Amino acid sequence: MLPYGVADSAELAILTKALNDYCAEHRIVREDERERIAIKVMCLFKRGMIEPDQLSEELERLG
Template sequence: MLSMSTYGVADSAQLAILTKALNDYCATHHVVDTVEREQIALKILSLFRRGMIDPGQISTELERVG
């Protein structure tokens, strides 16, 4: 199981998961604007800092908060 490090730093496997979550969400919602992508990335990082790394959970939470 992947978990966040003590300092909240993503390792390469976690970074790949977070990047895929961003790309998948943006593709699904046709997000191409850089500013909007950055806002979504910040939401994903916030979820990660709270200990969320499961792709399904991240996707569900992004859909919930928009």
């Protein structure tokens, strides 16, 4: 992770995939709903979570 919670290109790809996978699985298509999930993904990342499985599990837990 780069300083101040900034994602590098590899991390950004993981975060994007986590967002897209979660939204696809839960049939989330509205932009405002996707943005809400994206904020959750970024909050998890800022807490140090970057492993795809860990992100997925935590997103499911948070709902």
